[in-house]
Amino acid sequence: MSPTAIPGNLILQSPTANDPLLDLNTQPSLDLQFATSKTLNDRVSGQNLITFSRSTTGTYVDSNGIIQTAAIDAPRFDHDPTTGESLGLLIEESRTNLVTYSEDFNDIAWTKRNITFTSNVATAPDGSTTADKIAPNSGSVYPADIRDTLTITTPITLSIWAKADGFNVINLNLSNYGDSDVEDAFLKVNVNTGTLVESSGSAGGFWTSYSITPYPNGWYRITATTTDVTDGGATVLFQVCEDDGSQTITTGDGTKGILIWGAQLEAGAFPTSYIPTSGSTVPRAADVASITGSNFSRWYNQGEGTFIATHEETSTRNVIGAVYGGGAQLRLFSYLNTTRVQFLYGSGTGYFGYSSSPSSPPAYVKTAFYYDGLSYGGTIQGLTPSNLTTTTAPSPSLFEIGRANNVYTFNGRIPRLTYYPYRLSDATLQEITS
DSSP states (O other): OOOOOOOOOOOOOOOOOGGGGHHHHHHHHHHHHHHHSSSSSBTTTTSSSSSEEEESSSEOOOOOOEEEEEEETTOOOEEEEOOOOOOEEEEEEEOOOOSSSSTTTTTTTSSEEEEEEEEEEEOOOSSSSSSSEEOOOOOSSSSOOOEEEEOOOEEEEEEEEEEBBBBOOEEEEETTTTGGGSSSSEEETTTTTTTTESSSSSSSSEEEEEEEEOGGOOOOEEEEEEEOOOOOEEEEEEEOTTTTSSSSSOOOOOOOEEEEEEEEEEEEESSOOOOOOSOEEEEEEOOEEEEEHHHHHHTTOOOOEEEEEEEESSOOOOEEEEEEEETEEEEEEEETTTTTEEOOOOBBBOOOOOEEEEEESEEEEEEEEOOOEEEEEETTOOOOOEEEEEOOOOOOOOOEEOOOOTOOOEEEEEEEEEEEOOOOOOOHHHHOOO
């Protein structure tokens, strides 16, 4: 890594093993190691420079894979539910769970058909004994399910946690009989193996996308998203099927069944963290994180600088970080889809952009952005940096994390954000993002 002059007022950090971002030749003035520290503290100053807010509670996964609830205005540091790996700061937009009873399936809002229902029979993904069982009755029955009718908008995402308990296959079904294309949309998943059995769409057809995420103790969170539905009333149902996906049950005995917990229906083209409800729809407010005032000016250099981010690879338009002020907005790391990242740097309405596309982005990618008064540019995953001429650089006074000007929320996890008060070389940018 080529040497870089270090400003005299910069506090040098001790490098850690195998951490190129803390090489003594590339000292940052801001280093937010969210995944490592699980705090908002800046490693350089040792202080929390971030103003964080969320006007409601929010859920996250702890290091044991258990769903926990963060208090109002408390940041969420999420984890991989199976490995316990710390994934960093979770930033999400506002969402509402349209299911009025997400855990209490015994409520009359949920209609039961041909099942024996048992409340609070097992440990749920949040560690409480609130998981319910739906077990097909004996004899030949169809259908064996639990259902609720809700008002929906499009796009819409349906999700639930499920666990095998005698039967293995659960069907997530969304029916809108006012829409001829969506009279029987289904997603059948084997929650013993965590595999798809059959779908009426699944990335081509009704369901535009789905996911099956393992959680501890045999649980899976299943999500299904669609844009192919007319706004209005729709029936959500969770149905027990035979292992081959058959919806007629011939081996039921009223005891064997499937455990369910945490139903969620949210308006949006991707799933977000769980929002518990008990009697009404419940909103989760957006996460808002920013650095302003003297907390901003202490590390930001107007003349030149470099931002480095490690962030989750997502499939929606969003902004990982942005600085702006005085009427000018600078979107850094504007991630537009799974294969493009855009850097915007300009004044007033004169924005400029650059797009880079790694051929095979991993689950978490590294992105770099630089400016030096005459040019700006960046790279992702070690690609050759783009270098573009810029106009007069704006004079920002605010750094927003995971959004820009209160829009384009990131909707993902950010393990690390680092800033250097000088322009790193193209070779260095490629090396530290590889």
